[in-house]
Amino acid sequence: MKVTIQEKHVDITKEVDVLIVGGGPAGIGASVAAARSGSSVMLLEKRGFLGGNITGSYVENCNHFFFGTDFKADGIYAEIETKYFMKYGRSHDIRINSPIRFSSEYLKVFLDEFLTSEGVEIKFHSFVNDVIVENNTIQCVIIQSKKGPLAIKAKVVIDCTGDGDVAFSAGVPFEQGRDLDGLCQPGTLNFRIAGVNVKKLTDGGDKLKEIGKKFKEDYRAGKTGLNCKRQDLPFGRLTAGGQVSYINYPCSYGIDPTDVDDLTKGEMECRQYIMEFYEYAKTHFEGFENIELASIATEIGFRDSRRIKGLYRLTKEDIEADTKFEDVIAVYPKFYDMLAPDAFMDGDGKMEGLGYKGHIFVPVEGDKSYRIPFRSLIPVNIDNLLVAGRCISADHVAESTIRGISACMLTGQAAGGAASIACKDKVAPKEINIKELQGFLITQGVNLPKEI
Ligand SMILES: Cc1cc2nc3c(=O)[nH]c(=O)nc-3n(C[C@H](O)[C@H](O)[C@H](O)COP(=O)(O)OP(=O)(O)OC[C@H]3O[C@@H](n4cnc5c(N)ncnc54)[C@H](O)[C@@H]3O)c2cc1C
Structure with a gap:
């Protein structure tokens, strides 16, 4: 049986340059970067607070992957960490020799103040699962509000929902879970x-x-x-x-x-x-x-779900080879952390058998890192949409490293900067001058390879 959803006429509530959906690590990076590069920015979040999994799923230990290595977080994540710890210190943590963790409750307050002070207009309780697309362009994003649908118009939209909800609504093709059976991490x-x-x-x-x-x-x-x-x-x-x-x-x-x-x-x-x-x-x-x-925690948290089909699909082989990309927008330490999708617990954490013999856990090793290209943030079929965070274009094993919270903030930061440049130059994000984006990211504390 099927029903027809009747046509509704909705006023456009607001028009902005850059509209970000999802206020987790990626959405935070994207909003701040877009606002800092001169765009009017609105951030829509379905919950009543920012932080995504950090606050909503108590993932307070964001950078434990780096702990005890020579890697340090960069970009907006590093800035947030520094400013947060100047204000709240070690968040009452008395464990010895432990990595620094946020208190998710303090972080909620910190992020309200931080994003507001950067000029980001935040709308909480704004769930998005519909968009209006014409000519491969998102004309409006629809918020499902208590008062019915609200429409927001933007020059560029950035999907930071973790699940690729906006991309899905816009008809962007995606993959989900492992190739074998589509299973995600638990x-x-x-x-x-x-x-x-x-x-x-x-x-x-x-x-x-x-x-x-x-x-x-x-x-x-x-x-x-x-x-x-x-x-x-x-x-x-x-x-x-x-x-x-x-x-x-x-x-x-x-x-x-x-x-x-x-x-x-x-x-x-x-x-x-x-x-x-x-x-x-x-x-x-x-x-x-x-x-x-x-x-x-507010709700069950996920480490992976939809991964969009983008102009470049980052693979495990790219990560292993540290493939060089002209459009590199982030460099991240190489590690993998994938909880066994089918609960097979007898593995030893290694990648053999494509890693599907249990939990893959390959820690950061020496100074090994990999690069993320801008094209992995660009969906194949929508011109004014970018995607950042754990749902970018990557294979399932590669996703188990790009899902790192500070990596999600880096892809968000790149998407925010790119969206602003696209608005300024009146071009689609895929047509921006990549050198300009890379230059902007460097001024924002992102460590990019010297040779770019
Ligand atoms: C239990 C657990 C432990 C983890 N441990 C670590 C760890 O130790 N270190 C680490 O680096 N990573 C860890 N991760 C992974 C990490 O939390 C995620 O990969 C990361 O938070 C992804 O960031 P994101 O911004 O892409 O998405 P999310 O953090 O999922 O944020 C998405 C945001 O979008 C909002 N949203 C979603 N859909 C919509 C919609 N349709 N409309 C409006 N808003 C929407 C959500 O409410 C949320 O605020 C862990 C994850 C889990 C679940």
Whole structure:
């Protein structure tokens, strides 16, 4: 059975140069870059706060991949980190030898102030799943608001939804999941606990790390009896007040991040895992005897979903070879981190068998890095749309590294700069002077190869 959605006439609420959809890492980078290069900028976000997975899924440990290596974040991410830590310090974290993490609650406030001060007009509670396309150009983006649809017109639109929702609405072809069966990495519902015994967890070292290690051994030995297939147990900040700011554990495998039924299943399944884990932790982990479940993340978080078909598809081979691109817009340390899409847990983290034998985890090695070309941000069939963040044009294994939060902010930053140049020069983003974009990015603290 089918129904017809009736035609509606909607006033254009606003016209801007650059419209960004999605206020996560990519959307933050894109908005700031576009505003700094002189465009009028509006940012639409379906939630009531910025930060994407960092704040919405408690992914506060953004740059743990770099920890202990010579790599440092660059661009707007580095600027945000510096300014945030000048204001909020280590966010109450008393774990020793730990990477610096945000508090997602402070970060929400910080980002409100930061983006507003940069001149970005923010609209929260603005879900987008429709656009009007004529002549391969997005004429208007439609917000599904409480008061019905609202239309926003923009010269260039940047899709930073993580799931490529705008691109999908505009008819951009995409891939999703691995080639084999379309499976994505699992969805994860991080949660917080309060009431741990701080003294027990800090006496003589970082006991949380030891608990995580022992948990994995016990899981592998079949001793936990827990139903969730995840074996790793990364803990977040430990505060003097006895809060563990996230536990990155409950995973729902085999679900489609763009399907409402799968999302519903994933949320409920993860909440069951949280309750099982909570009971287990109380009785098995020293220092957890009096814990309380403090909060569960706003919604289940994803590391990958749609990946658009762009003018260039970045591949694992490009990353391995550090392919040189004339239109390079970001350089990122080489690592891969892909949670087993089918919950096969007996792998050893290596890439063999195309990495589909369990969780691929290849850490940063020495000074090895790779480059991301601007063309991976340009959809094949829509002239005034750019895409940034985890849904750019890449193969599934390559996505497991470009999904790094600071990488998403870098692709966002490039998209924002490119959109502004396109508006100024009255050309499509794919026609901009790439040297001008690269020059702009360098002035904004992005480390690009010397030879460009
Ligand atoms: C549990 C978990 C742990 C992770 N651990 C790490 C880690 O340690 N380090 C790391 O670097 N990365 C990690 N990642 C990956 C990282 O969080 C993501 O790759 C990154 O946040 C992607 O950034 P993004 O801006 O592309 O998308 P997102 O962070 O997903 O942000 C997208 C934003 O768009 C909004 N949005 C979505 N659809 C719409 C719509 N239709 N209309 C309006 N707004 C919309 C969302 O609300 C959100 O704010 C982890 C991810 C998860 C889920």
